Amino acid sequence: MNAVSAVFPATNILCCMFHYGQNLFRKMKGLKLVQMYGEQSVRGEAVRHSFRNVLSLPLLPPTYVRRAFSVIAGTAPMEMEQFLLYFARTYIGMTQQQLLDGDNAFGVRPGGLSPFSSFAGTSFSSVGSDHTYSRQPLQFGIDSPAPSTLSWPSTVEQNSQLVQYSMSPSSTTALGLQVEGYAGKLKDYENTEDSMNAP
Known part of the structure; x- marks a missing residue:
């Protein structure tokens, strides 16, 4: 610690x-x-x-x-x-x-x-x-x-910050890849939600 x-x-x-x-x-x-x-x-x-x-x-x-x-x-x-x-x-x-x-x-x-x-x-x-x-x-x-309380990123850029928060650009770890996978799922979720709300 x-x-x-x-x-x-x-x-x-x-x-x-x-x-x-x-x-x-x-x-x-x-x-x-x-x-x-x-x-x-x-x-x-x-x-x-x-x-x-x-x-x-x-x-x-x-x-x-x-x-x-x-x-x-x-x-x-x-x-x-x-x-x-x-x-x-x-x-x-x-x-x-x-x-x-x-x-x-x-x-x-x-x-x-x-x-x-x-x-x-x-x-x-x-x-x-x-x-x-x-x-x-x-x-x-x-x-x-x-x-x-709804506490969720509202933009794709904010979703990508989730990956940057847990991964340093110089090294890729198993955790980083796992978090990157979450960010990808979340990005897909946001894109689907945006298309559902489109007129």
Whole structure:
């Protein structure tokens, strides 16, 4: 942590990535997803990819976390529903209503499908019984102004800043490529949204 503070003096360290990852992996284990995570199959690869994407969320600027989570949830296998619900409640601070609304909490998604659309008939009384919704949610240790605040780049240039934020121009890392992939998906989303709004 001292090295991060020395290289990036403006960085505010809020949590330990090891303990964050350990907590998420324990939840995967509790939901019996670890066996699927280890499978050498398309389904196993999808679970690994989704889990790694969730692990990378704290590395994004806080204003992009909710939308990026929505993108991840939209591409995750259905077996990860309970894990994604846990993550949304615990780390992002999404309210019960936002979980029910799915992507509608952020606006309409192309195709009109929500990553949480299969939860429509779910009773969230048992899912959220261990979580208190009466306090202001925290987003990776940062107070959110409101649970439903739309905080998403409005232009392609702002989307590309997401890639620049996480990748230095001189070196390409696996994380950088992953974030670049998110930016590409987000750019496609914006272009689709613009074409839907065109007269």
